[in-house]
Amino acid sequence: MTDASAPRPRPDSGLRAGHADRDAVVERLREAAGDGRIDLEELEERIEKALTARTYGELEALTADLPAPGAPAPAAGPEETLVLKTAAGHIRQDGHWVVPQRIVARSGMGHIKLDFTRAECPHREVWLEIDAGMGEVRIVVPHGWSVRTHDLNVGFGSVRNRASAPPAPGMPVLRVTGTSRVGTVVVRHPFLRPGRRSRD
Structure with missing residues (x-):
């Protein structure tokens, strides 16, 4: 058989x-x-x-030198994963920081902001797993980065990706997975004019 x-x-x-x-x-x-x-x-x-x-x-x-279609995110140990969790509070990850290959952001009714503008990223690909219940996750990436959100499951929430253009040569790709049930996910580049406030 x-x-x-x-x-x-x-x-x-x-x-x-x-x-x-x-x-x-x-x-x-x-x-x-x-x-x-x-x-x-x-x-x-x-x-x-x-x-x-x-x-x-x-x-x-x-x-022959490309990964198989639909290849899963690379496995990472606890020391290689950044976990940000909030029930109803606010979390900001910004300034200078070293980006791991895997990030987990979970927001019940709170707000999480991930700002990669001044971050040091040694990886060509970074995986961000989101669980936005009724919360909000904002992602700011430098110009030249590219963000892929097509693997993010959206229930009654919303996703606005303004950084979906192909990456500049040598720049990272941020792959967003997970779920936005009722929450909001916003992706953008930093504003070019200092002092401009976000209207997202």
């Missing part, structure tokens, strides 16, 4: 690829560029090769 959960074997690398196979690789390359894994020049070069690829082997070579 065949196990339905067993992984399907990959096609032989010498077999001919079709239009759908090429399109799938192109889409994956574009996502990788949006995540800052490859720059625009390399993206154009790989797409050109993908569109003219004849075999599965040629296509596989173009994505």
Whole structure:
């Protein structure tokens, strides 16, 4: 009896690829560029090769150095995770601080502000897990950073992401996961004019 959960074997690398196979690789390359894994020049070069690829082997070579789609957040020990929790109070994480690879922000009815403007970030990717019950989480990232919120589950809450453009070369990507049940999540870059107050 065949196990339905067993992984399907990959096609032989010498077999001919079709239009759908090429399109799938192109889409994956574009996502990788949006995540800052490859720059625009390399993206154009790989797409050109993908569109003219004849075999599965040629296509596989173009994505061999990219993580598998839907790869989970990297595991991190307690010392590598920053946990911010409040029931109804206010928490500000700003100024100069070293960014771990994983952050957890839980707000029942309170407010949490994460400001990365002056932070030191040694990682290309940072994972932020949010649990916004009826609270609010505000995220400020430097210009050049990119924030991905498409994995954040939203109930009756709201998410406003104003930092979703592709990252500048060498700049981090902040991946936001978790849940905003009735709460609010706001993502923005710092204001260019000093003294301007947020209207988010």
